[in-house]
Amino acid sequence: DSGVTQTPKHLITATGQRVTLRCSPRSGDLSVYWYQQSLDQGLQFLIHYYNGEERAKGNILERFSAQQFPDLHSELNLSSLELGDSALYFCASSVRQGYGYTFGSGTRLTVV
Amino acid sequence: GENVEQHPSTLSVQEGDSAVIKCTYSDSASNYFPWYKQELGKGPQLIIDIRSNVGEKKDQRIAVTLNKTAKHFSLHITETQPEDSAVYFCAAIPGAGSYQLTFGKGTKLSVIP
Numbered sequence: 357d358s359g360v361t362q363t364p365k366h367l368i369t370a371t372g373q374r375v376t377l378r379c380s381p382r383s384g385d386l387s388v389y390w391y392q393q394s395l396d397q398g399l400q401f402l403i404h405y406y407n408g409e410e411r412a413k414g415n416i417l418e419r420f421s422a423q424q425f426p427d428l429h430s431e432l433n434l435s436s437l438e439l440g441d442s443a444l445y446f447c448a449s450s451v452r453q454g455y456g457y458t459f460g461s462g463t464r465l466t467v468v
Numbered sequence: 469g470e471n472v473e474q475h476p477s478t479l480s481v482q483e484g485d486s487a488v489i490k491c492t493y494s495d496s497a498s499n500y501f502p503w504y505k506q507e508l509g510k511g512p513q514l515i516i517d518i519r520s521n522v523g524e525k526k527d528q529r530i531a532v533t534l535n536k537t538a539k540h541f542s543l544h545i546t547e548t549q550p551e552d553s554a555v556y557f558c559a560a561i562p563g564a565g566s567y568q569l570t571f572g573k574g575t576k577l578s579v580i581p
Binding site for chain 1: 509513514567569
């Protein structure tokens with residue numbers, strides 16, 4: 357157990373739907389990062405939050421959004437889902453920005 | 469932005485032999501280089517990392533070397549064991565206020581008993 361908790365572990369949904377992925381960082385970690393892992397694109401950075409504030413955006417689609425709450429957990433919202441959004445979504449946390457990332461076990465999203 | 473190239477994409481070694489995975493990066497300002505091991509169905513696990521002010525770091529059977537001039541870094545695993553079989557990713561953080569990891573495409577290591 358890495359200490360980073362992601363729920364749900366698996367999610368199957370239809371095209372056009374909206375889902376929310378949840379991440380609880382390790383105790384004491386203020387930074388949360390979201391990554392998408394697909395077979396053809398590898399691990400792609402989506403977004404970074406630090407202590408509730410958005411710090412950086414990567415290749416995140418406009419249909420996707422995220423937030424980090426006062427208790428430091430984070431949610432990634434994916435809407436108007438397409439088949440191509442099927443992937444593993446990982447959350448990572450770190451106590452210091454940019455060092456010692458710890459990843460969760462991921463959410464496998466399947467869009468049918 | 470940063471670009472990280474990783475080679476080889478697949479690697480098979482006999483148990484007990486050494487394995488070497490190489491990565492190059494494009495941004496000379498990059499200052500942090502972690503390596504992750506990902507087993508099937510699990511998230512990436514940090515196995516070793518190195519900062520730009522260090523040339524080499526060892527942790528038991530695992531070592532990482534960094535050549536800042538050439539902008540490349542390598543992972544060395546000695547005395548490989550079947551449980552070392554996994555996908556390994558190198559990554560870099562560009563620095564200059566950027567904190568997100570840019571990953572290589574991964575190397576699937578198979579250790580043959």
